[in-house]
Amino acid sequence: METLHLLVVDDEEAMCRGIKRALRSFSVRVPDIDVTVNFTVTTALTAEEAHQAIEADPGPDLVLLDHKLPDRTGLEVLDELNKKNLDLLTIVITAYASLETAVQATKRGAYDFMAKPFTPEEIRGTVEKAARHLITQRQARKLAEERRQVRFQFTSVLAHEMKSPISAIDGYLQVMKKRAKGEDISNYEPMIDRSLMRLEGMRKMINDLLDLTAIESGQKQREFTTIDFEEMLPEIMEAFEDQAHERNISLRYEVEQGITMEGDRSEIEIILNNLVSNGLKYNYEHGELHIQVYRAHGFINISVADTGIGLTEEEQQQLFQDFARIKNEKTRNIVGSGLGLSTVKKLATLYNGDVSVVSEPDKGTTFTVSLKPTSTEDEQNDMEQKYEEVTENN
Amino acid sequence: MANVLFAEDDADVIEAHRTLLETRGYEVTAAGSAEEARKQLEKISPDIFILDVMMETKSAGFQLARDVHSKYPNTPIVMMTGVRQKMDLPYGFEPDETWLPITTFLEKPVDPDRLADTLDNALKGNQ
Incomplete structure (x- = not known):
């Protein structure tokens, strides 16, 4: 009133x-x-x-x-x-x-x-x-005005996130140039490794940023096809096998029989890739990663459960914001852009769904993305509407 | 040997500077956040501070500078920032006694020798 x-x-x-x-x-x-x-x-x-x-x-x-x-x-x-x-x-x-x-x-x-x-x-x-x-x-x-504020906020954090690795690599190169640790190149090994890792992080951020802006700008052509999860999951998992093997993490996945939905394949792939990649990165060696795709309450659910470092209540609160990178000793050597989960959330919204998290520090984290399958033409139209809302609001 | 408390949320930036600062006779205590810096201050009393601006919040370093200054009014503070001009901060960016009681502002990336020179000068000015 x-x-x-x-x-x-x-x-x-x-x-x-x-x-x-x-x-x-x-x-x-x-x-x-x-x-x-x-x-x-x-x-x-x-x-x-x-x-x-x-x-x-x-x-x-x-x-x-x-x-x-x-x-x-x-x-x-x-x-x-x-x-x-x-x-x-x-x-x-x-x-x-x-x-x-x-x-x-x-x-x-x-x-x-x-x-x-x-x-x-x-x-x-x-x-x-x-x-x-x-x-x-x-x-x-x-x-x-709110949109201007949000954009400004995003840009200033982006500038900070992009400049941080530059400062770090710049610092290490200066140390090497000045031979501050002597003439033996092996003295600089840790600095070289860290510099390469920071470069990898920048590359990842640029890619994630491109995904995110493509979704938000509404410029991306969405191609709707029938996605068959039983067929899609093995392809996605195969790409992560080496990474899992390297860290002795056992990968398991189950797909409920006959699950299909209308959607843009690349969008569903971004969701799965982000969640599986996180589940490996934030896992412990010899850990487990369990992916399930199942129907419940009219939604298609994708749950990804790891046995990794977990999240505190406070960390869970900020998790889905742009650039919400959880910074602590445990995550220091993990490359991330802080954009992956906010992208997953935006994509889930496009499918009238959402993403939720259950986690316990040092025990593990389970992310569940729920997507609403559309069948009738009306529902497809609703979805287009939703897409316009999501892209407009950003 | 002068003791520096270095508050900066990027551990690589601290590590790179630490290597050079040590060759120039400084002992570096690292803090990954403003909160951690406050905890360190219960244990040590540094001769000089290096503070980053954006840590837990985008202006956490400013608040830390003010707190530190009121507790150690004679200890020089060097501030480093990556986004000097383009931030919408609710106050002027130039050092002054009340809002920003700092000795020198440096824009990142900072040449480690320049940082060491700045510390040398700040400490000299202080004697």
């Missing part, structure tokens, strides 16, 4: 009372943003009084302005209001229902006009239209 302050500027007290009465217990629904608006009405009998009311904080949201005031014309007041550049809408009331005044008023920034005499119904109709316009306009401004 939101309350708009409406100021009536009219020297006829009867008119002020009439408008007050018409708007008492009147409310307007703005369906697009699901908000109900009601009104508090105050009055001013002269342009001078109107000025005081407008200067007050908080000032009015809507002004019903009579054209004929004892000390000035409504149009003059309108000009003064314009100079102040206020966040309000003006409706001009005129007894001379001439087109001329109406045109002049709208030219000078009035949102609407009304001709006296008017019925309570008419005043309510005009106020309703103005209120909807004002609320929608404010909401749009707020969203645009």
Whole structure:
């Protein structure tokens, strides 16, 4: 519930009372943003009084302005209001229902006009239209501002994340150039290894960033095909076999029979690759990684369970944000961009699903992504809608 | 031998600088976060600080600089940052007594010799 302050500027007290009465217990629904608006009405009998009311904080949201005031014309007041550049809408009331005044008023920034005499119904109709316009306009401004903030936040963190490895590698190269550890190259072995690892991290970040921006920009062509998980899983797992073998991690996967869904194959691959790759990276040597694809409650679930380092409650909270890299001694030698899980979450949202995590430090972590399979054309359309929302909001 | 407390969330950056600072006669105590730096301060009292800006939060280093300065008003503070100009921080970026009580600002990547020179000068100015 939101309350708009409406100021009536009219020297006829009867008119002020009439408008007050018409708007008492009147409310307007703005369906697009699901908000109900009601009104508090105050009055001013002269342009001078109107000025005081407008200067007050908080000032009015809507002004019903009579054209004929004892000390000035409504149009003059309108000009003064314009100079102040206020966040309000003006409706001009005129007894001379001439087109001329109406045109002049709208030219000078009035949102609407009304001709006296008017019925309570008419005043309510005009106020309703103005209120909807004002609320929608404010909401749009707020969203645009939030988007700018989010983008700025993202860019400044991105700059930091990209510059960190440069500083690190730069530092190591300076040490080598100055021969700070003597002439023997083997003294620099750990620094060379770390530098290579940081470069690998940058490469990974650039790739993940490209995935993420492709999804968010809405530019990526989505190709819908029937995805058969029984066929897809072995292909994905094969790519990780060497990595698992190197660290003696046993890989297991089970796919419920006959699970298929309509989707973009590359998107589902990004989800699986990110989760399996995390499950290996954050696992202990000789650990286990268990992937399951199954149906439950109308969703297709992909769960990836590792026996790795796990996450604290606090870490779980920030996990799905952009660049939410968990930094501690255990993760120091693990290459990651901090973008993988936020990408997984965004993709899951595209399929009307979500991602959840259950974890215990030093025991392991299970990520479960749930995706809603679509079958009818309506549902496909809903999904396209969802896609537009997700890409628009970023 | 002068003792430096080096707060920086990138362990590689500390490691690279540590190697050179040690050849220039500094002993480096590393802290991976502002919080860790506060804990270290319970055990040691350094001769000089090197602080990164972005650690737990994007301005954790500033808060740490203010805390450190109020506790050790005569100990020089050298600040390093990777994103000097382009950040929307709620205050000026130039050092001043109240907001940013630091001796010198360096932009990353910092040449390790330049860092050591800066520490030398800051300590000299302090005597």
